[in-house]
Amino acid sequence: MTVDAGVLLYFVLLVPFLGSGLCLLLPGIRSLFATLVLGVLGTAGASAVLGAAVFWGRPLHAAGAWFFLDALSAYHLAVLQLVYLSSSVFATRYFAREAPLSRAGARRFGALWLGSLGAMTLVLVSNHLGLMWVGIESTTLVTTFLISLHRSKQSLEATWKYLVICSVGIAIAFMGILLVGASATRALPTPSDLMLWTRLRESAALLDPAPLKIAFLFLLVGYGTKVGLAPMHTWLPDAHSQAPAPVSAIFSGIMLNTALYCLMRYIPVVEAATGHQGFCLRLLSLFGLASMVVAAAFILFQHDVKRLLAYHSVEHLGIITLALGLGGLGTFAAMFHTLNHSVCKSLGFFCAGRLGQMYGTHDMRHMPGTLRHSPLWGTGLLLSLLALIGVVPFAIFMSELQIVKAAADSHRIAALVVFLLAASVVFIGAFGHATSIAWGNPPAAARPQPARLTDALLVLVPLALLLLLGLWMPPPLRDVFEQAARVIGPVP
């Protein structure tokens, strides 16, 4: 069983890259999108088997110890596949009508789309910290061109900012990795062991704490840039608002989480090396709260619906980071919140993208009456925005409640107060935006488009999932969250 599952690791890693190459050769747009969906379907199936093998078995290894999959990476791989699968189906619908791609454009899109899937998979299955970094770097390079798929002044500006800011972030993260290596040279004298996460985790107590602390600072700022933590978030609203909607969905739904995943790997190592004094945790809480506050301020006065969703990403990644910083129950809540946010945010971008196509604008002042104009996408956007700000029956409310509980249990009153204040400001601001576009009379220029079964599934399945998780958490899923959280720290 272990041997077979290990082989699947190569499968999920190679299929995206092979598919990416294949996309450059295919003649027609239809066959191209079919390849895209089939490729993602294949890796999603394989990932499901891998996840089952990890959660109900033990961590998998491949290529010596270079690749491995434990509960934390298997969980993120599952979220990655979920977001990619729905976004790929959505992409076929999105590009079919309003934003027709030329053949060359479609080929480029397919190759880059699968290429970034491969790069993110590389991040998640690497045990080698250098290789993990190479994955993040290639994610940046590949996705750069996805932002400027439709060339315009704005999208080129967004591309330039994204490239410069994230490249610098990645250089800083590399400095952090070098420092981690420097702190481990005494504990792990064999060079081949030096950068393997499993080896670092085992001998964490022997690492040199002083350089490791500086290393974590570099890593937090470097990878934090890619996560979109304030004050390094400035590229994020531009890139998310200018990219085509399916690309925004994968950016927000999983790319940010992939960078945060890299940080999660360092938390247990640095914490163990510094004697569990909460060095990382305090820093994480600080950056998480800062992101929430900055996002809240910008959400209040936002007019562009995609920028609104982008600032929600800053907010929610901030919430996940804060939850990691709280530790204990917070770590569990961070895992739960990751799934909720990814599902909800990709749904939000699907709806905003399609409505934007119909209205010809993303300016919320010019898109009233979405409910009447397009009942399906309008309802989807309204409910996803409500879910994002934590309205009751949806799952995000439950995970945020757990974070509040974690903060109260550990007596982090200042963090709790800032969290609640920022969340209230977001609630007030986004609630106003959500209701102002939902009701009213749609402008005459807006062209309604009939919804198909695929569209209905794209909206209803995520909503049903969010509702279900808000009301009841299946025990196997709770087990998955707990196993993933235990990789980072103890869970009560």
Place this chain on the structure above:
Amino acid sequence: MSGYIDALLVVVLLSDLYLVYTSRLGACVKATAVQGVALALLPVLRFLETPAASELVHVLVMASGALLFKAILVPWLLFRAMRDVATRRDVEPFVSTHLSVLFAGALVGVSFWLASLLALPGVGRSSLFGPTAFSTMLIGFLLLVSRRKALTQVVGYLVVENGVYVFGQSVAAEMPFLVELGILLDLLVAVFVMGIVIHQINREFDHIDVDQLNLLKG
């Protein structure tokens, strides 16, 4: 031998300061090429100081890689990009050159202080490794934020990367080969991409001043 290493690190530092001082793009690119040559020699001298047969391949790869990318290919790409977009000077940087030089001097001071705080295991080879690495990185940031032209920003990014490379050299004996290669790959591709993007920006906007990139706000 460590005297030669110190001398090389001083060359790197001086080229950093020259980059801050000059406003001519051509001179900037030449200075990065000089810095690239110095960086390529760094692993060679390090090897001559403490020869170990097992390290030979790594050293050759690092030195030839740095020479090829940092000293030849990237400057060439930058010169070509400069010709394509027909810009010569960074006329009005956000921060005047005199003030930048002052800042840069302060940053070098800060770097010596930072490096003295960090007693790193590999840095014992030369006491200048740490300060040079930090100064080069910080001066790269200074170039990134103080200059107006997209091309000078690319140079700024390169200098940041070179700082990381210097730091990497101080611990290279313990670091695996893949990590070294990672720097070069990243450098090469990033500049490639940036060059293409500059080209696109130039076509769409008819200029490459980054402060004109101000449509997206809030």
